[in-house]
Amino acid sequence: MAPPHLNPLPAVEVGGVRFLIDRERPVAVLRGDDSERVVTWPDAPLPSRASTARLVPAPDAVWVVYEAYVPDSAGLVWSTAVRIGVDGSAVGVDIGRMSVIGADSEGIWASPAPWPAPEPYPGSDDVEAPASIDSEDLPVESWEDFQKDEDDWRRDVLSRHRNRRLHGVYTLSQLAELGDEDEGEHSYGWFASAPGDDAGEPATRLAPPPAPGPSAPVELVRFGRGGRVEPITVDRAVAEVAQDGSRTVFTFFPTNPVGTVDPETDSIGYSYPQSRISVDLTGGVPAALAVGDHEAAAVPMDDEECWDDDDAAGEATEPDARDRVDLATVSGIDWAPAGLSAEDIEAAVRDVVEQLEWLARPNTIWTRRDDRLHRVESPYRELAVRASGDWPETLVTVEFRHREYADALYRRRYRIFDTAGRPIDRQYLTVYLEADIATAHHPAARDGVIEFPDE
Structure with a gap:
């Protein structure tokens, strides 16, 4: 060492x-x-x-x-x-x-x-998400069928709205496809709208706060x-x-x-x-x-x-x-181990594992094409999450394939504790993971595996 x-x-x-x-x-x-x-x-x-x-x-x-x-x-x-x-x-x-x-x-x-x-902005407390947004009563559609309907709708939008501004919710790869097919100028982005909302110009402008x-x-x-x-x-x-x-x-x-x-x-x-x-x-x-x-x-x-x-x-x-001072002969340069109980350690590991396992659940998505909510299969498939190593060297490894971006096997490891044995904040790890996938912020595949740097 x-x-x-x-x-x-x-x-x-x-x-x-x-x-x-x-x-x-x-x-x-x-x-x-x-x-x-x-x-x-x-x-x-x-x-x-x-x-x-x-x-x-x-x-x-x-x-x-x-x-x-x-x-x-x-x-x-x-x-x-x-x-x-x-x-x-x-x-x-x-x-x-x-x-x-x-x-x-x-x-x-x-x-x-x-x-x-x-x-508080007047009326800001009146906005509520649709009651059915968290409902599990909707039937789960296959990823392939849902994408086929979305592709048909996008092609219809392109044919009717060439050289006009488009409104909708698109993945990054879909945006790239739309940009290739349409030579007009568009304004793309992420839009949050509830069912029944109009995609056009707002009826009234915002009042001054x-x-x-x-x-x-x-x-x-x-x-x-x-x-x-x-x-x-x-x-x-x-x-x-x-x-x-x-x-x-x-x-x-x-x-x-x-x-x-x-x-x-x-x-x-x-x-x-x-x-x-x-x-x-x-x-x-x-x-x-x-x-x-x-x-x-x-x-x-x-x-x-x-x-x-x-x-x-x-x-x-x-x-x-x-x-860059050599500390080899200096004592006391490492933190005293944190006093975590076995329950604390188990809870920190479980929190990360459960976040990653959530990726395999169906997504509830609202689409503008029919102004309805849909429950759709997760784009993550063959998801596997496992913990290994003793505290504080515990790692959680996630592996999966992604239906949209690549057929390669993705893999990433997360450290759960710092060198003193205290839990590392992993509150938004799935958000960062999805952003890395969507932006290709990762190494190229080697032997069919995309291996992210350990975190």
């Missing part, structure tokens, strides 16, 4: 020290003008699921933030962080179901809701040294907290997102105006903060600083060849 080497995130300069922090391992190399030290934190807290690392610099440290999305939590993340000081100290903190939004010399800031939601109200109050928390936890309620949603000299800068949303109707596409787009205030917190964090009590300055919408807090302090630089 090759000796381990540091695989650093872009280096960050803080306080005359160059921080090289590994992307996956709990290890950092700190370089000064005439010194170098290695820091490890194998026992620091981590989210319960596999997480990604990002860096949030502070005036005298760099925080390594580990974030993992929590399933079924409306986009919430579970966060932990490790503070690496310029002196080589390393202290971890469990932040919980909050997103890190910045750091200062006293600690790291987190918010449970860093982005405001748009105002309501004027946005003020963004909702939020309780931020600063996690400080020595385990100190300092909550503060701000009367507007806060996107970022940073330090400027002796003052703390809050970047906030004065209102909820501003909606605008695009007349060309008859769709609504949203912008997120932001403003900033500078507050003196040297006397401590107050219980509440009203942004209207301070002079605010609008943040220009093209100010990229407000969208990327990874380099809010210090200067990030890309690693070079000198940063």
